[in-house]
Structures are given as C-alpha cells and as structure tokens.
Amino acid sequence: MTMRTTIxxxxxxxxxxxxxxxxxxxxxxxxxxxxxxxxxYPDALxxxxxxxxxxxxxxxxxxxxxxxxxxAHAATVAALIARAGLKPGAVELIxxxxxxxxxxxxxxxxxxxxxGGLLATLTGIAVVNDFRSADVAAGGQGAPLxxxxxxxxxxxxxxxxxxxxxxxxxxxxxxxxxxxxxxAFDTGPGNALLDDWVLAHTGRRYDEDGALAAxxxxxxxxLAALLDHPYFRQPAPKSLDRDAFNPAxxxxxxxxxxxxxxxxxxxxxxxxxxxxLPAPPTRWLITGGGRLNKTLxxxxxxxxxxxxxxxxxxxxxxxxLEAQAFGYLAVRSLAGLPLSLPTTTGAPHPVCGGRLHRPN
Numbered sequence: 001m002t003m004r005t006t007i008x009x010x011x012x013x014x015x016x017x018x019x020x021x022x023x024x025x026x027x028x029x030x031x032x033x034x035x036x037x038x039x040x041y042p043d044a045l046x047x048x049x050x051x052x053x054x055x056x057x058x059x060x061x062x063x064x065x066x067x068x069x070x071x072a073h074a075a076t077v078a079a080l081i082a083r084a085g086l087k088p089g090a091v092e093l094i095x096x097x098x099x100x101x102x103x104x105x106x107x108x109x110x111x112x113x114x115x116g117g118l119l120a121t122l123t124g125i126a127v128v129n130d131f132r133s134a135d136v137a138a139g140g141q142g143a144p145l146x147x148x149x150x151x152x153x154x155x156x157x158x159x160x161x162x163x164x165x166x167x168x169x170x171x172x173x174x175x176x177x178x179x180x181x182x183x184a185f186d187t188g189p190g191n192a193l194l195d196d197w198v199l200a201h202t203g204r205r206y207d208e209d210g211a212l213a214a215x216x217x218x219x220x221x222x223l224a225a226l227l228d229h230p231y232f233r234q235p236a237p238k239s240l241d242r243d244a245f246n247p248a249x250x251x252x253x254x255x256x257x258x259x260x261x262x263x264x265x266x267x268x269x270x271x272x273x274x275x276x277l278p279a280p281p282t283r284w285l286i287t288g289g290g291r292l293n294k295t296l297x298x299x300x301x302x303x304x305x306x307x308x309x310x311x312x313x314x315x316x317x318x319x320x321l322e323a324q325a326f327g328y329l330a331v332r333s334l335a336g337l338p339l340s341l342p343t344t345t346g347a348p349h350p351v352c353g354g355r356l357h358r359p360n
Contacts, residue, residue, distance in 0.1 A: 008327025013168025095330030140347030166290025188269030210295025
C-alpha cells in the first residue's frame, strides 16, 4: 500500500468548530501524524448550523449554510498547510466529514452537509466525503466510523482495551486479541446535553473542567428517568442522533445540579455498555472533548472499575484523533478498503464508502 499524505477534517456534534489534522498513512497499520489545527466557528455560523439540526432548516438555508461551512473548511485547510510549512502539492487527499444535521439509520437516513466538489475546487486537492451513506444504504448504522483507525493506533497495546470517544455523542470501540476482534457502538450522550444545559443557563459553551457539575448534586430521580430510555436496552452495534435524548427530567434543577445529573447520565450510560462487550476491558482510553472534564472522568473511573486514561497519555492526540481518522478513512476509500465492519455498524458485510471529488 502506498503511503499518502492527507488532511482529515471533522466538524463534530458538539458544534465547537473545525478540526484539521495532517496524517500520512497507507490506510492499514502504518500511520504518521503531523500538524493539527482547530478553528472555532464564528458565533453566527454556529447559530445557523444549530438551526439546521434535526432537519429544522429550510432547504435554501441549509444550502447556504453548507456553502459557508465548506468555505470555512477550505480556509482551515489552507491554514493547516501553512502551519505545517508544506509546499503546494504535498497534500494528496482530503477526508471531509462535513457536519451531521440528522441521523436516523433505522429509517435508512443520514445527512452530513458539506460540498465535496466545492472543497476540491477551492483547495485544488482531491476530496473524499460522504463517508456514512453507503453503510446506511447497506443496512448499517453509518456510525461509528473511527474504530478501524482506533485499531491501527492500538496495534501494540495490551488487549482487550476500550477506546471511548466523548464528543456530542459518546461511542466505544472494544478491541480484542485478534485483528477482527472489534466491536463498536454509541454508548449514549456525550457532551451535547451538558453543553446545551450550560449554554442555556450560563451563556458559556461547556462546563470547563467539570467545575459546574462538581459543585452540584446528582438528582437520582431525574437520572433514573434519563436512563430509562429504550436505547440502552438495544443490542450493539447501534448509533444515536445528537438530539436523541429529551432533557426534560432535569428541567427543574439548579444549574449546578442539572450539570451534575447530566454528567452522571453520560458516565452511567457508558457503564450500561459493559454487558454488551465480549470481555471486560483492562483499560479505557478516553478521547474527544469529554476527556478534559475532570468530574466526568472521576465518575467513569467509579462506574467502570478499570483504569481510565486520556489517550494523550499513550502518545495519541485526543484533540486531533477524529480528524486524523477521516484522513485515514479517505485513504482506505481511495484504495477500495472497507470503512466499516458488521461489528462496528451492524451492516451485513464490510462496507466501502466515500465519494471522490477531483479539483476542476
């Protein structure tokens, strides 16, 4: 397999901004990581993007937001190339996830906005996008898609090990002793409910360090109501939309108690995933923005009864990992390799995906 230098782009469900990561890989086990950049969304674009979630935006507005989103990604690509000091032509490929505005695989539907053709034209670099729809069309969940990249990074780690990504939604990758011992699924809420709560009650975008939750008390009645959601009784693999859970049970709580209860909801929903794993992980590696929430990590350690480490302690970049993954998947797509397995998305067979756009 040829080693290719690519840029992976990720716009996550937490609506923070654009993550861009440079990676050189053969799409299998050889991975060399490089420069990384996060560009926060301007408040106006974040608000317009939020207005498109769940299919709420009018078609013309969604198209306008998609164009603005794509232009923002093109500017981020240029900034990353400049930061890395690369010459024109050094980057062969871009993996462009786009932004998920709706995800309902049970209805055969997933939608990520982002114009791959326009991005290729603006950057002069070939682009692979639309990573999820082929899997959904085949009967899979279309998510999570990062597990094969987790497998490549974890090639030399003791098994079984679990990688827990806490973005807007939380998902786990369980890796056993053999190459094909991979299981992945969304465990439940990640940061989305908590971020929305903090924004509504304080005007801040997230609970920095988990400080707000640390000052509150968990409302066990509200927590029990949240955990009664039927999703937690479904078998794996399975996946979620960002807005799958109704936060109504915490509506009457104080700001601090609501934050504590929603943080506990994320932690305990991960614990509910334990019986679905083929064997208890010897270690949990935490990535995504949630790994920076000290209160959440303490709750996870309590409920998981195993060491809980930030992935950064093992030489991975918790900030860059998801963006890197879509650069990795772009190379796999170009090579015709599967992006998903039956044990990662529930598709009936390994599924290749992605659409290639070459610059005009």
